[in-house]
Amino acid sequence: MFENISLAFQGIWSHKLRSFLTMLGIIIGIAAIITIVSTITGINEQIKTNLIGSGTNVVNVTINADGYPADFSYGSIPQGIGTISEELRASLDELPSVLETSLYRKRDWADEVYFKNNSFNGAIYGVDSHYFSVAGYDVQYGRGFTETDFERARKVAMVDDTAASGLFAGENPVGQTIEFRGEPFTIIGIVSERVENSPVINSVDDYYMYANTSGGTIFIPINCWDIVYRYDEPQSVAVHAEGTDEMTTAGTNVADALKESGVITNDYFSYEADDLLQQAAELQSLSESANNQLIWIAGISLLVGGIGVMNIMLVSVTERTREIGLKIAIGARQSRIMWQFLTEAAVLTSLGGVIGVGGGIGLAYMLSNVMGTPVGISIPACVVAVVFSMVIGIVFGLVPAVKASKLNPIEALRRE
Amino acid sequence: MILEMRDICKDYAMGKNVTHVLKNVDLDVEQGEYLAIMGPSGSGKTTLMNLVGCLDTPTSGSYNLGDRDITKLTHRQLAEVRNKEIGFVFQSFNLLPKLTALDNVALPLLYGGVRKSERRRRAAEALETVGLSDRMDYRPDQLSGGQCQRVAIARAIVGKPKMLLADEPTGALDSASGEQVMELFARLHDSGATILMITHDRSIADHADHIRFIRDGVLSGGAGNE
Numbered sequence: 035m036f037e038n039i040s041l042a043f044q045g046i047w048s049h050k051l052r053s054f055l056t057m058l059g060i061i062i063g064i065a066a067i068i069t070i071v072s073t074i075t076g077i078n079e080q081i082k083t084n085l086i087g088s089g090t091n092v093v094n095v096t097i098n099a100d101g102y103p104a105d106f107s108y109g110s111i112p113q114g115i116g117t118i119s120e121e122l123r124a125s126l127d128e129l130p131s132v133l134e135t136s137l138y139r140k141r142d143w144a145d146e147v148y149f150k151n152n153s154f155n156g157a158i159y160g161v162d163s164h165y166f167s168v169a170g171y172d173v174q175y176g177r178g179f180t181e182t183d184f185e186r187a188r189k190v191a192m193v194d195d196t197a198a199s200g201l202f203a204g205e206n207p208v209g210q211t212i213e214f215r216g217e218p219f220t221i222i223g224i225v226s227e228r229v230e231n232s233p234v235i236n237s238v239d240d241y242y243m244y245a246n247t248s249g250g251t252i253f254i255p256i257n258c259w260d261i262v263y264r265y266d267e268p269q270s271v272a273v274h275a276e277g278t279d280e281m282t283t284a285g286t287n288v289a290d291a292l293k294e295s296g297v298i299t300n301d302y303f304s305y306e307a308d309d310l311l312q313q314a315a316e317l318q319s320l321s322e323s324a325n326n327q328l329i330w331i332a333g334i335s336l337l338v339g340g341i342g343v344m345n346i347m348l349v350s351v352t353e354r355t356r357e358i359g360l361k362i363a364i365g366a367r368q369s370r371i372m373w374q375f376l377t378e379a380a381v382l383t384s385l386g387g388v389i390g391v392g393g394g395i396g397l398a399y400m401l402s403n404v405m406g407t408p409v410g411i412s413i414p415a416c417v418v419a420v421v422f423s424m425v426i427g428i429v430f431g432l433v434p435a436v437k438a439s440k441l442n443p444i445e446a447l448r449r450e
Numbered sequence: 451m452i453l454e455m456r457d458i459c460k461d462y463a464m465g466k467n468v469t470h471v472l473k474n475v476d477l478d479v480e481q482g483e484y485l486a487i488m489g490p491s492g493s494g495k496t497t498l499m500n501l502v503g504c505l506d507t508p509t510s511g512s513y514n515l516g517d518r519d520i521t522k523l524t525h526r527q528l529a530e531v532r533n534k535e536i537g538f539v540f541q542s543f544n545l546l547p548k549l550t551a552l553d554n555v556a557l558p559l560l561y562g563g564v565r566k567s568e569r570r571r572r573a574a575e576a577l578e579t580v581g582l583s584d585r586m587d588y589r590p591d592q593l594s595g596g597q598c599q600r601v602a603i604a605r606a607i608v609g610k611p612k613m614l615l616a617d618e619p620t621g622a623l624d625s626a627s628g629e630q631v632m633e634l635f636a637r638l639h640d641s642g643a644t645i646l647m648i649t650h651d652r653s654i655a656d657h658a659d660h661i662r663f664i665r666d667g668v669l670s671g672g673a674g675n676e
């Protein structure tokens with residue numbers, strides 16, 4: 035076996051150009067598949083990261099109306115929706131799979147928020163003292179909210195990096211005053227999400243480099259919410275789960291506890307957990323189904339490559355008729371002749387597979403540079419690709435190999 | 451008697467015509483015998499050789515080699531007979547061009563399942579017998595025709611077969627190298643080898659102990675040489 039493999043390599047090496055051209059179909063097919071799979075894997079990781087917040091493991095429990103997320107932005111809170119007390123919130127922390135919870139109110143489209151003459155078009159969050167730790171934010175610049183800020187409902191605000199760059203173009207936001215429906219709030223700090231590959235940020239200028247321009251978020255103490263928005267937005271609960279896999283359980287546990295607590299007496303509404311894992315999976319399957327079609331097309335290239343291998347192996351059998359006849363004459367068994375050609379075909383296509391995997395990874399990174407698509411190299415996918423190309427060699431090498439082993443030695447030796 | 455053929459016929463069907471290439475051939479070869487079969491081109495020499503060498507099966511007749519009935523063997527058993535009991539020497543050498551002389555000679559041992567170190571030792575020994583110890587690592591294209599044929603003879607004797615079969619062994623050689631090859635056969639015969647040689651050339655056939663003649667597929671009676 036080992037001897038056959040080394041002989042096969044010699045054979046491939048002695049016909050370098052021919053071997054390469056034969057492998058080309060396999061190389062292209064495998065490279066295309068690896069490129070697609072790497073991009074899918076990358077996109078899936080990105081979707082998961084974006085939705086789930088790169089391992090911050092936060093689930094939001096929000097009010098649903100009749101099973102769908104409720105939207106109260108153009109009206110006040112309906113009857114029968116009560117307030118979650120601090121005691122009730124503290125009891126949620128004790129639920130299984132839950133690390134810590136936080137109460138917040140939010141409005142996705144802020145209105146009447148100005149800095150000088152610029153209006154802010156991002157989201158407003160009213161948060162309690164647990165929020166930044168639960169949702170995975172760090173104070174990057176300035177200071178965070180203190181107990182006194184909450185107790186006295188001080189009109190202070192924090193901005194995230196996006197809002198900082200959008201609203202305060204070039205100026206240091208800390209110390210500036212913004213107006214919420216005519217109420218002045220002082221910016222005391224900047225927070226940013228605790229992203230795993232967070233860029234190094236040393237100054238305000240770095241924020242302007244890093245952040246993009248759309249929207250952003252402004253945070254104010256939840257106790258100040260009624261100053262600006264009265265009770266227009268209901269409370270939501272941010273839940274920090276013990277791990278990514280516990281997110282669904284943690285969210286359900288909190289939602290169930292809130293249902294039992296009787297905060298909501300209106301049957302039309304209920305607290306439900308946003309199932310982000312579910313949403314991620316749905317988005318992922320969307321991107322996968324688009325790309326699976328590409329994989330089928332790449333598969334055709336593999337089929338063509340396989341037929342090319344079969345063709346060249348048949349040529350090789352014809353060219354080596356005398357050699358085969360001689361081997362049979364001096365006592366080689368049919369099975370040995372067959373294995374010799376099968377090994378050669380399998381080595382040829384495996385080599386093509388290895389080159390294809392390398393090329394595919396290279397191509398994925400090139401695409402990523404040009405088009406900004408993420409890359410995720412999957413080791414199992416690479417291994418499967420090489421094994422699969424080997425199988426192609428064995429399958430398409432079978433006909434030539436059997437033909438070689440069944441040669442009539444007399445005819446074979448007569449051939450000049 | 452190590453070889454015993456009785457009433458062997460070989461027919462080839464060409465469409466509706468049947469060609470009778472060998473007609474009721476009887477052939478005996480004794481242990482240690484050196485026999486030449488002579489005949490003109492197209493008389494059926496190679497066909498007979500292929501039957502003796504177990505590369506082909508007769509249309510009818512019986513064939514015993516050693517104590518085995520060749521007509522009853524399977525593919526696999528025939529491969530084993532060719533590997534262990536017969537040594538082929540062809541007119542056109544049939545060496546594998548990418549292998550060295552040593553590896554060419556060792557090939558039958560590889561198929562016979564002999565260990566690598568043992569293969570090398572025995573192949574080197576066979577090359578020494580044919581006087582090519584100094585050419586072990588040469589490839590066929592680096593050797594002369596006569597040297598190639600001696601490598602082929604080394605390959606034929608390396609498995610210590612019961613019988614050597616040579617089909618026109620000097621056919622592709624100049625007379626000087628042909629003479630060397632014939633001397634080599636004589637030497638192997640002297641040390642006990644059984645040789646069956648096929649030729650159309652009287653001066654080559656004269657090297658054998660006995661000559662039998664074949665014409666149009668009919669093998670005529672044996673005659674002592676000298």
Ligand SMILES: Nc1ncnc2c1ncn2[C@@H]1O[C@H](COP(=O)(O)OP(=O)(O)O)[C@@H](O)[C@H]1O
Nearest residue numbers: 462464469471490491492493494495496497498
């Ligand atoms: N496979 C075959 N089919 C039909 N006829 C054949 C075949 N092989 C050999 N013959 C015929 O048998 C005869 C003897 O051939 P061969 O044994 O090669 O002769 P020699 O070796 O004596 O020159 C020739 O007439 C040849 O045409």
Ligand SMILES: [Mg+2]
Nearest residue numbers: 492495496497
């Ligand atoms: Mg002939």
